[in-house]
Amino acid sequence: MDETEYHLKATPPxxxxxxxxxxxEEQHDIEGELEEGILAVTMxxxxxxxxxxxxxxxxxxxxxxxxxAGYFEFGGGKWLPKRxxxxxxxxxxxxxxxxxxSHL
Numbered sequence: 001m002d003e004t005e006y007h008l009k010a011t012p013p014x015x016x017x018x019x020x021x022x023x024x025e026e027q028h029d030i031e032g033e034l035e036e037g038i039l040a041v042t043m044x045x046x047x048x049x050x051x052x053x054x055x056x057x058x059x060x061x062x063x064x065x066x067x068x069a070g071y072f073e074f075g076g077g078k079w080l081p082k083r084x085x086x087x088x089x090x091x092x093x094x095x096x097x098x099x100x101x102s103h104l
Contacts, residue, residue: 001058009074010053010060013092014039020097028104043103
């Protein structure tokens with residue numbers, strides 16, 4: 001996939017996750033910020049997710065304060081974990097949403 005196509009596919013899930021976090025802000029002490037392809041999510045306990053586009057590898061990288069590092073690659077219309085066990089078989093959106101909810 002070329003760089004333009006990569007950005008077209010990698011930006012929407014970051015935006016979707018930001019909107020998900022923003023929907024939780026009023027009920028929970030959680031905060032999200034998306035800037036230049038990097039989504040930072042600060043959890044109520046002060047721990048932080050960093051989810052970012054990694055253009056050279058055409059991946060989305062996740063640094064989770066609870067499950068560690070993960071790498072997602074585009075396939076079958078979704079961002080799938082490079083190592084299936086890392087995200088328990090879920091795609092990027094499902095994995096992050098479930099993990100955030102479980103730590104609120």
